[in-house]
Amino acid sequence: MKSVITCDMEGVIETINEDGVKLFGYSKEELIGKKRVSLFSPGEIVIQNVGMWLSNAIKHGEYNTKTYFLNKNGKKFNVRIRITPTFAKGKNNPQTGYCGVSVPIEEEVMVPIRFSTIFIKWAFAITRGGFTSASLFPIFAV
Incomplete structure (x- = not known):
């Protein structure tokens, strides 16, 4: 095939x-x-x-x-x-x-995945999750 x-x-x-x-x-x-x-x-x-x-x-x-x-x-x-x-x-x-x-x-x-790749995927998912999740991101980043 x-x-x-x-x-x-x-x-x-x-x-x-x-x-x-x-x-x-x-x-x-x-x-x-x-x-x-x-x-x-x-x-x-x-x-x-x-x-x-x-x-x-x-x-x-x-x-x-x-x-x-x-x-x-x-x-x-x-x-x-x-x-x-x-x-x-x-x-x-x-x-x-x-x-x-x-x-x-x-x-x-x-396929080994680097931690930085996981973080980028996670951060991107947060910003694509709508206003509520995007507005919470700064709280967790402080």
Whole structure:
């Protein structure tokens, strides 16, 4: 099984193959043009790693790593992923997005999360929680 997903520069899903549909448990109609690829990763992994992965993909033409994703039911599965930049009309034109090719693996993948990443996620969640939680944040920070 090999999932192939393309997205635009903002991470909005443009295409997903049938293996991707089976692996992640979403229909094409639920994803294409509506959801971002970050939907499949825990927030800590997105905050801490995805920017570096994409930067390396641009710099070197591809980036390969092992990580884990969550399917629609929240079940974790481990993968080897290859990320490449995409171009609408050849590499001499501006980049239009990314392509991720993921292959499930049996190996247990542990992605170490730094404390600073956990704090950033927590602080961001507080500020997105509405006026009440955002107004309480300064009380706890003093």
